[in-house]
Amino acid sequence: MKDQDKLRDKAIEILKSNDRGGYTVPTARLYPYQWNWDAGFSALGWATFDEARAWRELDLLFQGLWEDGLLPHIVFHQQSPDYYPGPEVWGTDGKAALPTSGISQPPVSASVARWMLDRASDTELAEARAAALYPKLLTQHRWWHQARDPENTGLVCTYHPWETGRDNSAEWDQPFTAVPETDTVFQRRDTALVDSAERPHQSEYRRYIYLVELFRSLDYDPPALYAQSPFKIYDIGINSILVRADRDLLALSERFGSAADQSDLRARLEQASAGFSKLWNAELNCYNGYDLLADKRLELPVSAGFLPLYAGLPSSDRAQSMSRELGRWGDRTRYLVPSLAPDHPLFEPKRYWRGPVWSVVNYMIGLGLQEYGFGDLAERIRADTLALTDVGDFHEYFNPEDGSGCGGGVFSWTAAIALWLSARQNHEPKS
Ligand code: DGY
Secondary structure, three states: OOHHHHHHHHHHHHHHHOEOOOOEOOEOOOEOOEEHHHHHHHHHHHHOOOHHHHHHHHHHHHOOOOOOOOOOOEEOOOOOOOOOOOHHHHOOOOOOOOOEOOOOOOOOHHHHHHHHHHOOOOHHHHHHHHHHHHHHHHHHHHHHHHHOOOOOOOOOOEOOHHHHOOOOOHHHOOHHHHOOOOOOOOOOOHHHHOOHHHOOOHHHHHHHHHHHHHHHHOOOOHHHHHHHOOOOEEOHHHHHHHHHHHHHHHHHHHHHOOHHHHHHHHHHHHHHHHHHHHHEEOOOOEEOOEEOOOOEEOOOOEHHHHOHHHHOOOOHHHHHHHHHHHHHHHHHOOOOOEOEOOOOOOOOOOOOOOOOEOHHHHHHHHHHHHHOOOHHHHHHHHHHHHHHHHHOOOOOEEOOOOOOEEOOOOOHHHHHHHHHHHHHOOOOOOO
16 A cells, blocks of 8 residues: 555544544544534545535534624534533523534635535535535625624734634734733643643633633624724734635635625625735735734734735735745745744744644645745645654644644544645646
8 A cells, every 4th residue: 555545544534533423523632523614624635535524514514603694613513521611601602503602713614615616526416515505605704804894994803813723823922912811710621631832821821711701791792892802903814714715705606696796705805905915024025914903013924924825915026025935934944834934033843833834724825836836835835744744643733843743633634634635636726
């Protein structure tokens, strides 16, 4: 059996072992529910060997859709003693058909649905499932455009690092100085399961929980959150992922939607592209997020700063500078793409989003580079991602210096991206 076949078999085994009857937990115990962007990427993995199961992943995620259009970052399909904060802390009863968290996560679902539709072997099934999902995707996107951009700037804001998916990125250090720590005494479960040197600090957790408690006290009301959240950021990851997903939703809309949907989405895409102009950082050769309360850019060289490539937004000159910068990072560390530049003083190769490599971010950056014509660099990132999966044994994230696996093991999205990358090689669609 070839090494690539072994890797593939193991990845399939991981997805199957994390299947909980139609949804996939990121990994047993550490993350015992269905997470939003994890579900999207897991679906891509399932799609390589079981298309019906892949569509079911998205269907179960959208069971948690709120009436107002928020697609939660966690859907609590069942109880688990292993995770904090669980449904009782979020207190979102009545918002959706199932208990959920009260924030969202990077909106990859429309892109995933489009990819699954475009590459389906069972086209009849895919047409039917995508058509059924389309109105829910539209509701989800409208929520982002309206609830999170009430002033029509073209950029959506976020109120919680968990919503960005990059919980302890160095980008939040400064904005977090304005967020109080909760007085609530709570028991973290993550550090009982994973080395605490690979997880966020306790002071960050106290602020994460403070924000949850505040949002709950405001009944998750969008205008109240916009007015009162002490953490209010244009996250470069969410905004880039949303632009790509808006484009993919537009493509779906041409098949399943109305002319009015399409003209709304086109207008939104134009607005977003104007909004991004203030996020370019010519010194760092990447884009940055923006702190709305401090009214300044978050000037840090993070991997998410290259996600505008995935959104197709940079001019070719900017894309060229970005690929050169990534090449420079690649000369300074064994594996691309570290979540923080490897020569930055805050770089920590094992601590969650402050240095480690994440397969899903690699996938999106690699795809963007390829679409801009930087094939060699895209191929290096693809090869590094697969090598890390092997060397670091399907962990949640990886030390960019030696490839060792960090965080949770037996990890669904790492397995899923390995499956997708090996199945599709470099044959992604142009869009
Ligand atoms: C966690 O619990 O670590 C998650 O990132 C929150 O979604």
